[in-house]
Amino acid sequence: MPVLAAAMVMSFAFHPAAARAQDAANLLPPDTTVVAGEAPRVVSGRVVRPDAQATDSQGVAGVSGIWVTLHRVGSDTAGAVDSARTRAGGAYTFRYRRRGRGDAIYFVSASYAGIAYFSLPLLSPRVVGDSAEITVYDTTSGPVPLHVRGRHVIVSSPNADGTHDIVEVYEIANDSAVTLISRDDAHPTWTATLPVGATQFAVGQSDISPRAVRDDSGRVVVVAPFAPGLKQLSFSYRLPAPSFPLHMALTNAATVLEVLAEDPRATVTGARLARVEPVSIEGRRFERYLARDVPANAVLAVDEPNAGGHSRQQHYVVVLALAVGLAMLGALGFVFARQRPGTRSVAASGAGKAASDPAQQIAREIAELDAGFEHHPAPSSETRAAYQQRRAALKQSLARVLDARRTQG
Numbered sequence: 001m002p003v004l005a006a007a008m009v010m011s012f013a014f015h016p017a018a019a020r021a022q023d024a025a026n027l028l029p030p031d032t033t034v035v036a037g038e039a040p041r042v043v044s045g046r047v048v049r050p051d052a053q054a055t056d057s058q059g060v061a062g063v064s065g066i067w068v069t070l071h072r073v074g075s076d077t078a079g080a081v082d083s084a085r086t087r088a089g090g091a092y093t094f095r096y097r098r099r100g101r102g103d104a105i106y107f108v109s110a111s112y113a114g115i116a117y118f119s120l121p122l123l124s125p126r127v128v129g130d131s132a133e134i135t136v137y138d139t140t141s142g143p144v145p146l147h148v149r150g151r152h153v154i155v156s157s158p159n160a161d162g163t164h165d166i167v168e169v170y171e172i173a174n175d176s177a178v179t180l181i182s183r184d185d186a187h188p189t190w191t192a193t194l195p196v197g198a199t200q201f202a203v204g205q206s207d208i209s210p211r212a213v214r215d216d217s218g219r220v221v222v223v224a225p226f227a228p229g230l231k232q233l234s235f236s237y238r239l240p241a242p243s244f245p246l247h248m249a250l251t252n253a254a255t256v257l258e259v260l261a262e263d264p265r266a267t268v269t270g271a272r273l274a275r276v277e278p279v280s281i282e283g284r285r286f287e288r289y290l291a292r293d294v295p296a297n298a299v300l301a302v303d304e305p306n307a308g309g310h311s312r313q314q315h316y317v318v319v320l321a322l323a324v325g326l327a328m329l330g331a332l333g334f335v336f337a338r339q340r341p342g343t344r345s346v347a348a349s350g351a352g353k354a355a356s357d358p359a360q361q362i363a364r365e366i367a368e369l370d371a372g373f374e375h376h377p378a379p380s381s382e383t384r385a386a387y388q389q390r391r392a393a394l395k396q397s398l399a400r401v402l403d404a405r406r407t408q409g
Contacts, residue, residue: 041125043070044093045132047086047110050177062090063136067111070094073363074104075399078391086110105363112136115179115225137179137227144180146190146226147173150256153248154286155302157262162241164304166195167204169234174226182223192220193251197243204234209365245303253296260286263304271300362398366391 047068051061069083077100086092098104108119117136150171156164172190174180182189194201194215201215208231212224220235239246250257250271259268260279264287268275272291279286379387 047090190222198237257291271298
């Protein structure tokens with residue numbers, strides 16, 4: 001059974017009828033046309049949860065009576081297409097026709113115990129069986145250990161004022177059979193530390209909503225739920241020249257540690273790091289250092305010459321960070337697997353592929369935003385304005401990603 005949505009799980013209360021009403025009223029205008037000449041599509045699967053006592057040969061039990069929703073997210077419109085409750089054994093079926101622009105992404109979500117779990121994108125006209133199965137999990141506020149499978153640190157060349165843009169990417173694994181949730185903001189699900197002097201903290205393209213991540217006095221605090229499987233978190237910040245030489249203590253052990261330094265004069269030492277072949281992406285060359293099985297409290301050091309350089313666009317560094325991080329995992333043949341009671345071992349490669357697609361990430365964030373807004377019984381004008389502003393920004397981002405894909409294709 002495929003790993004579905006461990007890296008895509010989002011926390012929100014969901015009201016399908018309201019979402020469906022808004023979709024009909026606002027999101028799919030009357031002149032939206034069905035894709036010409038295309039037959040109806042179907043997605044038919046089950047919603048299941050791990051159960052060691054289940055008679056199912058895979059150790060899962062169907063979850064009946066919960067809401068499942070078919071979503072469409074495109075550069076033109078976005079919203080819920082249809083919703084229904086699961087039948088006996090957790091079965092569900094949707095029949096639909098693609099509408100509007102052909103770049104739209106369709107997927108199914110299931111809401112269980114206040115958490116929404118998403119299927120992979122529906123790429124074929126007929127998606128059935130295991131390909132349409134969604135696994136949901138019981139929740140707990142802990143303790144559940146989370147493990148860092150990969151950590152990537154990207155240090156840019158110095159800006160004109162001597163500052164450096166830093167990007168960090170984590171792959172965080174929940175090896176249990178329950179979803180870890182936060183009781184409140186004072187009890188985060190995961191944390192990391194920032195170097196002293198870090199400013200301009202920002203969350204990049206991640207499997208975790210930026211609204212669930214914050215900089216709390218030099219500590220990265222995450223309150224998002226962690227389902228079993230793998231999540232990717234990316235964030236960036238800026239360090240002044242006096243921060244170098246930079247010493248970073250690893251508060252979490254890491255299966256794989258990677259450091260990329262754009263300045264060829266930089267030196268990177270400590271934390272079992274060894275220099276390997278440099279990488280070049282879109283004309284930018286990075287010196288590369290790798291380590292395996294790095295213990296907690298290890299210290300890596302980066303010594304950067306304090307010299308002026310060309311100003312860099314921070315978001316471009318983030319794109320490079322994600323690309324290089326994913327390439328590193330592929331090159332090392334790193335596979336994260338988990339074993340559910342009574343099931344065969346399942347690799348999280350599907351979740352990783354979905355997580356690496358910015359369009360799919362943005363689509364799910366739009367779905368999360370819509371469902372969260374629908375949960376407000378009487379939203380204030382400020383809440384509505386913030387929702388509309390954020391939604392417009394996400395749609396613009398999605399349109400740029402899809403336009404770039406069309407240009408490259």
